Amino acid sequence: MSRTEVLIIDDDPGVLFYHELMVKESGLSEKPLTFNNAEKALHYINSKRFEDINLLIFLDLNMPKVSGWELLDTLTKGNFKNIDQVIIVTSSLSLSDKAKAKEYKLVKNFWEKPLTEKNCKSLMDS
Template sequence: MNILLVEDDPDDVELLLEALHDNDVKFRIESIKEGDKVLPYLQLCKIFPDIIILDLNLPKMHGREVLISLKSSTFSHIPIVILTTSSSKEDKEFCLKSGADKFLSKPSTVEGFNQTVLAITQIANQHVEKNLSR
Protein backbone atom coordinates (compact mmCIF):
# COMPACT_ATOMS: atom_id res chain seq x y z
CA MET A 1 0.00 0.00 0.00
CA ASN A 2 1.34 3.41 -0.98
CA ILE A 3 0.45 6.04 1.61
CA LEU A 4 0.79 9.80 1.49
CA LEU A 5 0.70 11.12 5.05
CA VAL A 6 0.12 14.85 5.45
CA GLU A 7 1.00 15.47 9.09
CA ASP A 8 3.20 18.04 10.82
CA ASP A 9 3.48 16.36 14.24
CA PRO A 10 6.43 13.91 14.30
CA ASP A 11 4.93 12.06 17.29
CA ASP A 12 1.73 11.35 15.35
CA VAL A 13 3.77 10.18 12.35
CA GLU A 14 5.69 7.79 14.61
CA LEU A 15 2.52 6.44 16.26
CA LEU A 16 0.95 5.73 12.88
CA LEU A 17 4.11 4.02 11.61
CA GLU A 18 4.22 1.82 14.72
CA ALA A 19 0.55 0.89 14.31
CA LEU A 20 1.09 -0.01 10.64
CA HIS A 21 4.05 -2.21 11.58
CA ASP A 22 2.23 -3.77 14.55
CA ASN A 23 -0.66 -4.72 12.25
CA ASP A 24 1.68 -6.26 9.64
CA VAL A 25 0.62 -3.83 6.94
CA LYS A 26 2.91 -3.86 3.92
CA PHE A 27 3.33 -0.21 3.03
CA ARG A 28 5.46 2.51 1.52
CA ILE A 29 4.90 5.94 3.01
CA GLU A 30 5.75 9.49 2.04
CA SER A 31 5.24 12.20 4.60
CA ILE A 32 4.57 15.89 3.97
CA LYS A 33 4.48 18.42 6.81
CA GLU A 34 2.95 21.46 5.09
CA GLY A 35 -0.41 21.65 3.34
CA ASP A 36 0.82 23.76 0.43
CA LYS A 37 3.29 21.03 -0.59
CA VAL A 38 0.69 18.30 -1.30
CA LEU A 39 -0.40 19.19 -4.85
CA PRO A 40 3.15 19.95 -6.08
CA TYR A 41 4.28 16.60 -4.66
CA LEU A 42 1.48 14.71 -6.43
CA GLN A 43 2.18 16.49 -9.71
CA LEU A 44 5.76 15.21 -9.64
CA CYS A 45 5.38 11.74 -8.13
CA LYS A 46 5.79 8.65 -10.27
CA ILE A 47 3.76 6.26 -8.11
CA PHE A 48 0.49 7.70 -6.86
CA PRO A 49 -0.65 6.93 -3.33
CA ASP A 50 -3.41 4.39 -2.76
CA ILE A 51 -4.60 6.62 0.07
CA ILE A 52 -3.95 10.07 1.52
CA ILE A 53 -4.07 10.51 5.28
CA LEU A 54 -4.65 14.18 5.96
CA ASP A 55 -4.45 16.19 9.17
CA LEU A 56 -6.52 19.37 9.33
CA ASN A 57 -4.28 21.65 11.41
CA LEU A 58 -1.35 22.12 9.07
CA PRO A 59 1.10 24.97 8.54
CA LYS A 60 0.96 27.10 5.36
CA MET A 61 -2.37 25.64 4.13
CA HIS A 62 -5.15 24.26 6.33
CA GLY A 63 -6.24 20.68 5.76
CA ARG A 64 -9.71 21.85 4.69
CA GLU A 65 -8.12 23.80 1.83
CA VAL A 66 -5.93 20.83 0.92
CA LEU A 67 -9.00 18.57 0.80
CA ILE A 68 -10.89 20.97 -1.48
CA SER A 69 -7.84 21.36 -3.74
CA LEU A 70 -7.37 17.62 -4.02
CA LYS A 71 -11.01 16.85 -4.71
CA SER A 72 -11.16 19.50 -7.45
CA SER A 73 -7.98 18.26 -9.15
CA THR A 74 -6.95 15.34 -11.32
CA PHE A 75 -6.15 13.53 -8.07
CA SER A 76 -9.77 13.46 -6.91
CA HIS A 77 -9.91 9.66 -7.35
CA ILE A 78 -7.41 9.07 -4.51
CA PRO A 79 -9.23 8.24 -1.26
CA ILE A 80 -8.65 10.65 1.62
CA VAL A 81 -8.89 9.83 5.31
CA ILE A 82 -8.95 12.82 7.62
CA LEU A 83 -6.96 11.99 10.78
CA THR A 84 -7.09 14.93 13.16
CA THR A 85 -7.27 15.99 16.78
CA SER A 86 -10.56 17.71 16.00
CA SER A 87 -13.74 16.02 17.12
CA SER A 88 -15.85 18.94 15.92
CA LYS A 89 -19.13 17.98 14.26
CA GLU A 90 -18.65 20.96 11.93
CA ASP A 91 -15.21 19.73 10.80
CA LYS A 92 -16.52 16.22 10.25
CA GLU A 93 -19.53 17.36 8.21
CA PHE A 94 -17.42 19.76 6.15
CA CYS A 95 -14.81 17.11 5.32
CA LEU A 96 -17.31 14.39 4.40
CA LYS A 97 -19.34 16.82 2.25
CA SER A 98 -16.11 17.94 0.57
CA GLY A 99 -15.21 14.40 -0.49
CA ALA A 100 -13.24 12.82 2.34
CA ASP A 101 -13.80 9.07 2.51
CA LYS A 102 -13.52 8.91 6.29
CA PHE A 103 -13.12 11.29 9.21
CA LEU A 104 -11.24 9.94 12.22
CA SER A 105 -10.23 11.68 15.41
CA LYS A 106 -6.68 10.84 16.42
CA PRO A 107 -6.78 8.04 18.96
CA SER A 108 -5.07 8.21 22.31
CA THR A 109 -4.54 4.47 22.82
CA VAL A 110 -2.70 1.68 21.02
CA GLU A 111 -6.02 -0.08 20.41
CA GLY A 112 -7.38 3.14 18.95
CA PHE A 113 -4.46 3.35 16.52
CA ASN A 114 -5.02 -0.30 15.58
CA GLN A 115 -8.65 0.52 14.71
CA THR A 116 -7.46 3.55 12.72
CA VAL A 117 -5.05 1.38 10.74
CA LEU A 118 -7.84 -1.11 10.03
CA ALA A 119 -10.08 1.66 8.64
CA ILE A 120 -7.23 3.06 6.52
CA THR A 121 -6.29 -0.32 5.06
CA GLN A 122 -9.92 -1.15 4.22
CA ILE A 123 -10.36 2.08 2.27
CA ALA A 124 -6.98 1.73 0.51
CA ASN A 125 -7.68 -1.90 -0.42
CA GLN A 126 -11.07 -0.97 -1.88
CA HIS A 127 -9.34 1.67 -4.00
CA VAL A 128 -6.69 -0.80 -5.20
CA GLU A 129 -9.29 -3.47 -6.04
CA LYS A 130 -11.40 -0.94 -7.96
CA ASN A 131 -8.35 0.08 -10.01
CA LEU A 132 -7.39 -3.54 -10.72
CA SER A 133 -10.87 -4.32 -12.05
CA ARG A 134 -10.64 -1.49 -14.63
Protein backbone atom coordinates in the same frame (compact mmCIF):
# COMPACT_ATOMS: atom_id res chain seq x y z
CA MET B 1 -2.04 -3.44 -11.99
CA SER B 2 -1.72 -0.34 -9.84
CA ARG B 3 -0.23 -0.29 -6.38
CA THR B 4 -1.21 1.83 -3.40
CA GLU B 5 1.00 4.27 -1.55
CA VAL B 6 0.08 5.54 1.89
CA LEU B 7 0.70 9.22 2.66
CA ILE B 8 0.54 10.68 6.16
CA ILE B 9 0.25 14.47 6.34
CA ASP B 10 0.58 16.17 9.73
CA ASP B 11 2.62 19.10 11.03
CA ASP B 12 3.45 17.42 14.37
CA PRO B 13 6.64 15.28 14.19
CA GLY B 14 5.52 13.08 17.08
CA VAL B 15 2.19 12.37 15.42
CA LEU B 16 3.92 11.61 12.11
CA PHE B 17 6.22 9.13 13.83
CA TYR B 18 3.36 7.44 15.70
CA HIS B 19 1.02 7.26 12.70
CA GLU B 20 3.80 5.87 10.54
CA LEU B 21 4.38 3.19 13.17
CA MET B 22 0.66 2.30 13.27
CA VAL B 23 0.50 1.98 9.47
CA LYS B 24 3.54 -0.31 9.47
CA GLU B 25 2.43 -2.38 12.48
CA SER B 26 -1.01 -2.95 10.96
CA GLY B 27 0.49 -4.26 7.73
CA LEU B 28 -1.28 -1.56 5.70
CA SER B 29 2.05 -0.39 4.25
CA GLU B 30 5.69 -1.23 4.85
CA LYS B 31 6.84 2.20 3.68
CA PRO B 32 4.29 4.95 4.27
CA LEU B 33 5.42 8.40 3.19
CA THR B 34 5.24 11.22 5.72
CA PHE B 35 4.88 14.94 5.05
CA ASN B 36 5.09 17.66 7.67
CA ASN B 37 3.14 20.14 5.59
CA ALA B 38 0.48 20.13 2.91
CA GLU B 39 2.64 21.96 0.34
CA LYS B 40 5.26 19.20 0.26
CA ALA B 41 2.52 16.58 0.06
CA LEU B 42 0.82 18.36 -2.83
CA HIS B 43 4.10 18.53 -4.73
CA TYR B 44 4.51 14.78 -4.30
CA ILE B 45 0.88 14.05 -5.24
CA ASN B 46 1.31 16.15 -8.39
CA SER B 47 4.44 14.19 -9.30
CA LYS B 48 2.44 10.93 -9.16
CA ARG B 49 -0.61 12.28 -10.98
CA PHE B 50 -0.21 10.25 -14.16
CA GLU B 51 1.41 7.15 -12.72
CA ASP B 52 -0.36 3.85 -12.25
CA ILE B 53 -0.51 4.28 -8.50
CA ASN B 54 -3.33 4.83 -6.02
CA LEU B 55 -2.90 7.11 -3.04
CA LEU B 56 -4.39 6.58 0.40
CA ILE B 57 -4.00 9.79 2.37
CA PHE B 58 -4.21 10.28 6.13
CA LEU B 59 -4.73 14.02 6.56
CA ASP B 60 -4.60 16.38 9.52
CA LEU B 61 -6.86 19.43 9.26
CA ASN B 62 -5.17 22.04 11.43
CA MET B 63 -1.79 22.85 9.93
CA PRO B 64 -0.01 26.17 9.43
CA LYS B 65 0.30 27.80 6.00
CA VAL B 66 -1.90 25.32 4.10
CA SER B 67 -4.62 23.59 6.11
CA GLY B 68 -6.04 20.17 5.43
CA TRP B 69 -9.19 21.87 4.13
CA GLU B 70 -7.18 23.91 1.64
CA LEU B 71 -5.38 20.79 0.46
CA LEU B 72 -8.73 19.02 0.00
CA ASP B 73 -10.03 21.98 -2.03
CA THR B 74 -6.96 21.83 -4.28
CA LEU B 75 -7.25 18.07 -4.76
CA THR B 76 -10.96 18.35 -5.54
CA LYS B 77 -10.49 21.17 -8.07
CA GLY B 78 -7.51 19.41 -9.62
CA ASN B 79 -9.55 16.28 -10.34
CA PHE B 80 -6.83 13.88 -9.20
CA LYS B 81 -7.95 10.47 -10.41
CA ASN B 82 -5.35 8.40 -8.55
CA ILE B 83 -6.45 9.35 -5.04
CA ASP B 84 -8.17 6.27 -3.71
CA GLN B 85 -9.33 7.86 -0.49
CA VAL B 86 -8.59 10.53 2.07
CA ILE B 87 -9.05 9.83 5.75
CA ILE B 88 -9.09 12.82 8.03
CA VAL B 89 -7.22 12.10 11.26
CA THR B 90 -7.64 15.08 13.54
CA SER B 91 -7.89 16.27 17.11
CA SER B 92 -10.99 18.26 16.14
CA LEU B 93 -14.20 16.94 17.62
CA SER B 94 -16.22 19.69 15.98
CA LEU B 95 -19.52 18.55 14.52
CA SER B 96 -19.18 21.25 11.87
CA ASP B 97 -15.82 19.77 10.79
CA LYS B 98 -17.40 16.31 10.53
CA ALA B 99 -20.27 17.73 8.47
CA LYS B 100 -17.88 19.68 6.24
CA ALA B 101 -15.79 16.53 5.64
CA LYS B 102 -18.88 14.80 4.23
CA GLU B 103 -19.02 17.45 1.49
CA TYR B 104 -15.80 16.06 -0.04
CA LYS B 105 -16.18 12.93 -2.17
CA LEU B 106 -12.52 12.08 -1.56
CA VAL B 107 -13.01 11.86 2.21
CA LYS B 108 -14.04 8.35 3.26
CA ASN B 109 -13.60 8.60 7.03
CA PHE B 110 -13.18 11.14 9.82
CA TRP B 111 -11.14 9.73 12.70
CA GLU B 112 -10.05 11.23 15.97
CA LYS B 113 -6.29 11.25 16.68
CA PRO B 114 -4.34 9.19 17.22
CA LEU B 115 -4.51 6.74 14.34
CA THR B 116 -4.68 3.20 15.66
CA GLU B 117 -3.58 -0.16 14.36
CA LYS B 118 -7.26 -1.20 14.44
CA ASN B 119 -8.19 1.80 12.23
CA CYS B 120 -5.56 0.78 9.69
CA LYS B 121 -6.58 -2.87 9.71
CA SER B 122 -10.20 -1.87 9.10
CA LEU B 123 -9.10 -0.43 5.74
CA MET B 124 -7.65 -3.77 4.70
CA ASP B 125 -10.96 -5.50 5.48
CA SER B 126 -13.03 -3.22 3.26
